[in-house]
Amino acid sequence: MPLTQIKEGRTVRLVSIESGYGLKNRLASMGVRPQTEFTVINNHHPGPFMITVKGCKMMLGRGVADKLMVLQLNSENQ
């Protein structure tokens, strides 16, 4: 499912990036690639996203978050 549907505090694994190579490349260079796991810290609906990837905080525009297909991981909180 797209990252935009993930609630704050959940950890996800990136499955694919449904976009052109510009964005894929840029995300890859910043360490966000398929199989990368990260946590959603802030989902400013309908604003930008804040995530933590390996201890590093990043902001994603909503347009970007829409293109990230993820798998929700942490069920231990539930």
Next chain:
Amino acid sequence: MKKINVALAGNPNSGKSTIFNMLTGGRQKVGNYPGVTVEIKEGKARRDDYEINFIDLPGTYSLTAYTLEERVARDFIINKHPDVVVDIIDASNVERSLYLATQLMEMQVPLVLVFNMSDIAQRRGLLFDLEQLSKLLEVPIVSTTGNKGLGKQQLFEAIKKIVEEPPQHIRQANFGTEIEQYIEQLKPKIEQKYPELTAKCPSRWLAAKMLEQDEEILKKITDPQINQQAQTAIQKIKGLLGEMPEMIMADHRYGFISGACQETVKTTAELRHEFSDTIDAVVTNRYLGLPIFIGLMYLVFELVFRLGEYPMDWLEGFFGFLGAGVENLWPEGSMPWLKSLVSEGIIGGVGEVIVFLPNILLLFLAIAMLEGTGYMARAAFVMDKLMHKIGLHGKSFIPMLIGFGCSIPAIMGTRILEDRRNRLTTIMVIPLMSCFAKFTVYALLIPAFFPVQWRGTMFWVIYLIGILLGILSARILRSTVLKGEDIPFVMELPPYRMPTAKAMLMQMWTRAWLYIKKAGTIILAISILLWVGMNFPRPDIEHTSSPQLTQQQIKQLELEHSVVGRIGGAMEPAIKPLGFDRNIGIAMIGALAAKEVFVSQMAIVYAVEEDAKEMSLREQLRRDYSPLVGFAIMLFCLISAPCIATIAVTKHETNSWRWAGLQFFALTAMAYVITLLFYQIGSLFI
């Protein structure tokens, strides 16, 4: 003495500037890369027999052609051939930092890796075996603590060693049999057809970039046969591996990195920035984020304009004193025009520039503080939702807010925006935010035409019109001239840290110095030009006038006779439909120098007595014009051509007269149309 060039590369927020300051001891100059608005910093250091010129490349994550910064960094390496490239590795994010390093290795540049702040990372639970990592990557690694100046000596030694014994072989990531096979096929063709290119950069790199369909390289390698071959290869790779080559290559780079890091970088605990997380929980909170941001911006505004007011007053006093001194000391009767040029044109003109300096210094200090602590990125996060609606990013809000004080520092402040379209749009609409100089015009006109109970509302209305027009213009620009896909908004939010006072002051000063140097010369030249236009040709007072003319009346005659006065007169038919007469026209031309000049010009054309200027000027205005015209003047002042200084700064910041010209003419045309509509429609009702 041997001269060598050393380029500093690294991710944004990797502590690159700290290392740069450590190496150069703060002796540096900031300039712009030709044609673009990316800052370049250079600084020199002397060591043993070497004069080392350090170049601080823009912070990047990669070396593709997607962003301006990456292109600038890459072009520098290709064209300037630095003797050594020092790549700063963020010790708390080794794998990502090494991604850039692998691309530097592909470009076959002699590399030194610097692990910055590794002591802090170690305390947080990261363990490094730098010796082993250095062996695996075949690259020297130095560990430093930039803010304490540790590791400087070792870094110099490593640089020296590379210069004296350049590495024979530089390791690079293997892209896998399929891709490597096509690279090998492309290589000889490129070498044969483009010897001048392969002299500058390795043919393997060029071939790889062909497979990545790198825009810049495709512009250089246009040979149809090579392109055809690359296309076929891409299709075959895609068919075979199910992905575009560039993604597979990225995978292989990361594979290469994790191979090297597997045994050498160990995490004993998950990295956490608890302090940062606590602040972020408040500062980027859904409900608190915006009020906190607005509060902080208010503080910046206060700091820049309230605190800046005092030194501004002193400087104004000083230049007034200097001007008066010249007037008094000038030998009576000898070359009165030169006296006027020196006291009004030069001292007045230079004064105009320098008077803003306290504001600009304070503003750059505030920006350095917001950037240095890491808050700027959060401000962009908080404002993004709102700004997105007008086609801008969150960060654009900050310079726009500063625009309410003065457009000049605001336009210079747009440097914090990375996206070029975003930045240009912001620069174009900043003049619509009513600045302090426009406020003085409103302050003259509103009390002259409107009853007390309406005055507050009128101020509010005119400011609001500016904001709304700004929003509208931004939307129009983003859907016409500056249309285009945004660079996808992905931004790192660095952990909060306390920047050193020295680093902040240095950043403030280097930026302010650019203002003094560039804007100063242009603004000075133009104020002299305008002075000439307002003073020449001179009327022959002896013949045309009777002796009982007052000082003010002589000034009025002089102004009407001058080039500016004549243009104002000639403009009359054009501005008549706006409700303006020639007097307003003349004052409007004067307002080009600085908006507040409108007020003094009106005073001159009305030949009012010096001592009762304000009072009687308002009365005269009320007698001659209707409130409708009064509001039309304000409207025109608000929208029309920004002052010359703003145009000059726009030219400097965009590096193009086209954008400065567009700003000038488009705003003036918009002012004309809106004022015309307002006055003509208004006349029907009143």
